[in-house]
Amino acid sequence: MKRILAPALLACVLLFSPAGAQAQKFIFTPQWTAQAQFAGYYVAQEKGFYKEAGLDVEIVHPSASQPAMNRISRNESHATTLMLPQAMEIIDNGIPLVNILQTSMNSGLVIVSRRNESPLKQRGMRLGTWSVGFDQLVIAMSLKENLDYQWVRFASGINLLLSGAIDATVAMSYNEYYQLMQAGLELTDTNVYRFCDHGYNVQEDGVYVTRAYFKKHKDEALRFAQASRRGWEWAAEHPDETLEIVMQYVRDGRVETNRILQKLMLDEILRLQVDRESGEREFRLRPDMVAQMNQLMVENQMLLNPVPYENIIAQ
């Protein structure tokens, strides 16, 4: 299966990449190009929170030839962001990772149907998803619901859906969702399936380092996590200024986006960081969500064994 290809490669590379070979600089690589999804880290950098924490942080975005996990595995970067199911899959494949900061408290995963019809009622339809992953929850749900989707993996974008080549696409509520809206697609309660509203509310983005790195540089890693959290908290209090900082990174990265999309993304990302039950930004990985994801993935044979909560968090 292609979906386990990247982690497998990563595992191989990690074996021959001694961690800690880099100098004092702390290199952070988010999992995608510059966008508001990573606003808290940009804020921490620009507002000097990392410096105040005694860290010399450099944010290096990934490229096609240099995906984030590749950089981690080669020890070119010290930390990256991963979605929880993605991290569990990597750990299950034998690459120990440590979650040093959990930012997301909710799932932003959605399925958007091209027609105004529920994705749950379109059994066997062509469903587009990212070729690089992030779709563990979707697979688990489709297997559980016996939807028998035809999976179409694409590099990026929404064009397959717009052209009618696929019937529905997996999207993030803070990213592709707004891109589709920006493309004039009418999004309704009918043709948008939100995982968080159907018993699949699983945490997503968190900051991960290899366990090897964590053992050796625990203090640095925790200081990075603390300063990053400070960055997110500041972003939540100063969304307008945060947007300015994001747009600066977007311009530097020549990313195909615009201010309006980034504002919507920032608002949604900040919303997803608020725990539904407590109503607060908790910045913690919830054991119940890890347990739920373990159950889903094991049931659907996406994990060989459950990944214990203790194996994910920093101890």
Add this chain to the structure above:
Amino acid sequence: MKRILRYLRQSLSARLSLWVVFFATLVFLATLGVMFVQSRRAVRQEAMSRADQILDNTVQRVQTLLNRVEMAANNTAWLVSRHLDTPDSMFVYSRNILLNNPELNGCSIAFEPYHYPEWGRYFSAFSYNDNGTVLTTQEGNPHYEYFTYDWYQLAKLLDRPCWTEPFFDYNPEDIYSKDMIASFCQPIRDKEQRYIGTLSVDISLSWLSETISAVKPYPHSYSIMTGLGGTFFVHPDSTKLFYQTIFTETLETPDPDRTDLGHAMQRGEEGRRQLRLDGKDCYVFYKPLGDTGWSVAIVCPESDIFDGLNRMQRSITLIFILGLLLMLYVCSQIVSRELKPLSQLTRQIETISSGQLDQELPDNGRTDELGRLYKSFTDMQHSLVSYIDKMKQTTAAKAAIENELKVASDIQMSMVPRIFPAFPSRDDIDLYASMTPAKEVGGDLYDFFVQDETMYFCVGDVSGKGVPASLFMAVTRNLFRIFAQQGHNPESIATAINQFLSQDNNQNMFVTMFIGQIDLNTERMDFCNCGHNPPVLVVPGQPAQFLPIQYTNQPLGIMDGIPFRGESLADMRDKLLLIYTDGLNEAENPRHEQYGDDAVLEMLTQLGSLSAEEVISRLKESVEKHRAGAAPNDDLTLLCFRLK
């Protein structure tokens, strides 16, 4: 403002000029309004036709290029399908298509994973134009899994040739590069018509973008091209290019018109719309680019389309306003000049009306209405002068007559006794008389005197009024005095006067008369009433009553030879007798209501105990009050006496 209104009220020329200009303005406005509306319609129609034509030409030019690309791809696809057994030939075909079609940027002939086992998972024969040099390579690798890309998957999934959305060319060191390309891709099938790969040819969007951007029918108009998702692939604002769609701004600020336009362009419709874009009213003309899913539009600000017309409108409006001001001035001057004689006439009339009637009106030589007005006024002035001269003469004559009449009146009044008490040496007679002519001279008369212990008295009323009556009165009074002094009794006096007056009475005048005599010793009264009002007798303690008269007789002067009969009243002591003319009981007020006999009797009943003078005085006051300001309608003569 008040000053202006006052000026307008006082100036005929200003009012006339304003009215002329006002109606001229109405006519001009109506004309200009119709002209502007028609012009606007025509300009809009012309602009639309023009924009449609330009858009058609542009789309046709781009379509020609796209057709060339599609044709080249089709030819190569045919070759590929004939040589599927020799994967190496794919490199030759991908290279040749670029060599034969310099406008192409690249060509991929890519196959499904492991289609050629000897090539492994990836086989994509890729040639690309590197600054004029065509380079060929196998492009698939773990970092570029081409079969996940749109250009490969679209043809596979749609199972037909199609165009991709424009995209940034792949660069392994950077996810995105600067070069924006679009690919025409079509499925490659094996002999069993199963899909085995995709042939894709790329063109740079730069030529297409330049061609479309160059379309600029108006100074501020611009062209755009949107993709299937509404993304701007051609737009004058580089910040919107590739990064925004036609819907982006509607996410923040809903704009149904813009959204509708975007959807229409997405649906591949052709048309034109009027809407507000970026704060300007615009016309948008849009047309699809073949089957690409892209749409080209020309955005023309309304201000540009109507710029020429608006400038013309501004010029015409300015000229119109200046023209009206000029018209107002010229009108005012002309009307003032035309009305100048009227002003002169007005001033001269004012001079004339101040009394200078001899002021000459100069002839202005005009023959129009003003000339006639001048002439008429001159004639009127001459007539007026002549009339006033006559008036002066008449007034002088009248004054002379009035003077004479005054003398006559004095003479007449002097003919009756006017000194009271009438008999100062006697206290047994209380007598008072009064005569008030209605005009300068009257026709009434009275007289009294005592001779030989006998008091003679009379009151008469000549028919008619004025001078003839006064002359007749004078004669009658003299005749009474003559015949009474001769000691005749009243009926003889009446007979004598009648005989005298009847002779040669060509004017047929007559006189009513009450003639009486009282023996002061016996206090017996003899009297003769010649058609006169019966006198009023007041006996103390009784209501006033008319003197009982048995023989009224005819008035004097009517006919000669008729005998007059007298009567007697035995005792007049302490009795009051009032003899009067009809100026008393027939005195009229403004409503022509007469004083009346009843009023006379009532007054005398009240006044019976007063002296003769007081009785007459009060009676006259009462009559005056009854007349209430009305002029006397007849002479009023009263004679009242009481014997003590």
